[in-house]
Amino acid sequence: MAGTLTETREDVALDCPWNVIVHDDPVNLMGYVTWVLMKIFGYPENKAAAMMMEVHKQGQSIVWSGEREKAEFYAQQLQSHQLKTSIEKTE
Amino acid sequence: MKVAPTLQGGLRIDVESPVDWMVLRCIPYDARGGDLDLAERVAAPMAGDEGEEDWREFVLPDLRDTFNSQLSTIEDALAEATDEEQSGEVHIAREDAELWYGGLNQARLALEERYDFSNANPLEMTPGMRSAWFRSQFYLHVQSVLLEHVMH
Numbered sequence: 001m002a003g004t005l006t007e008t009r010e011d012v013a014l015d016c017p018w019n020v021i022v023h024d025d026p027v028n029l030m031g032y033v034t035w036v037l038m039k040i041f042g043y044p045e046n047k048a049a050a051m052m053m054e055v056h057k058q059g060q061s062i063v064w065s066g067e068r069e070k071a072e073f074y075a076q077q078l079q080s081h082q083l084k085t086s087i088e089k090t091e
Numbered sequence: 092m093k094v095a096p097t098l099q100g101g102l103r104i105d106v107e108s109p110v111d112w113m114v115l116r117c118i119p120y121d122a123r124g125g126d127l128d129l130a131e132r133v134a135a136p137m138a139g140d141e142g143e144e145d146w147r148e149f150v151l152p153d154l155r156d157t158f159n160s161q162l163s164t165i166e167d168a169l170a171e172a173t174d175e176e177q178s179g180e181v182h183i184a185r186e187d188a189e190l191w192y193g194g195l196n197q198a199r200l201a202l203e204e205r206y207d208f209s210n211a212n213p214l215e216m217t218p219g220m221r222s223a224w225f226r227s228q229f230y231l232h233v234q235s236v237l238l239e240h241v242m243h
Contacts, residue, residue, distance in 0.1 A: 023136050026209060027200045029231075031238050032192070072142070076150050079133040080157045082196050086136035 016090050018071035020064040023084040024055050036081045037063060040074060065090065094233055096240035102183040102191075104233075106172075115169055115181065117226055119162045122197035125205050129197060130154035161193040188241040195230040195237075202227045 022033070030052055037048035041064060054061035064074055071087045078085040092114070093105040106112055130151045137146050164187055172181045183191050202223050203209070213224060 021136070027196065027203055029234065029238065032196075032234075035238065035242060075137075076153070079130075079150070079154055082129065082133055082158075082193060082200075084133050084136050087140065 015067065017065045018068045019062045019088050019090055020071050020074045020078070021060050021086050021088060022051070022055050022063050022078060023086065024059045025084050028083065030056060033083065036078065036083060040077050040081070094236055096236065097182070100185040100241065102188065102233075102237060102241050104181040104183070106179045106181060108178070112169075112173055112179075114226060114229060116173075118194060118198045118230065119166050121199075121223070121226065121230075122162055122194060122201050125201050127201050127204050128155075129158050129200065132200075158193065158197060161190045161197065164190040165194045183237070183241070185241055188237050192234055192237050192242065195234045199227050199230045199234075 022037075033052040033055060034045065034048045037043050037051055038045060041048075043051070051061045051063050063078075064071065068087070068089075075085045075087050092107060092111040095103055095105075097103050104115070106115065133154065134146060134151060137143055140146070168181055168183070168187075172179055206220050206223055208224055208227060211220070211224075213221065216224060
């Protein structure tokens, strides 16, 4: 009597990372934006200042990328500091 | 009015006249004036995201609570310190600096939304608008001192 062979394959793929984006807002002081990025992400001042300048000059900057849950957490933190923030899935 | 950092790491505002008290009381008044919903404003770039509805339902109420608590902190400090006919002092403890900064930011934001200062010439402003512009500049100055001397 012939048996049935069942083969199971696992296919695990990493979820696409999500970007946290800070948008320009002329009311916020540049020093404050830098301070917030240092406080929330623990970035060194030069990295935070570079991101702040990108926000100022380009209108927005990707300040963090990673899993969605954390991206939402960071977006909420940034918004609570009155920074206009969004999240988007990377392509 | 004088604004200066203290040795304890906070900030002290020396209030010298009834007008000074009035200017300070304008902080929450300006912030609450108008129809600005700051939580909606900072979350506006989320529009179109698949989680936008959840964000509105679960995150925006917390943001509103946060922003209200900033103004309540300022109102409580002023209520405790105010003697409207006398000079006095308002102390901002280091741990309250962020709340004050946020409240001042709300006031400045609300005034900017209402008057659009960035496109106005101070020499051509109406008296009411000029008064609001001076308040906005004062709020900005206090924010700068907080950021430079207390929050860093």
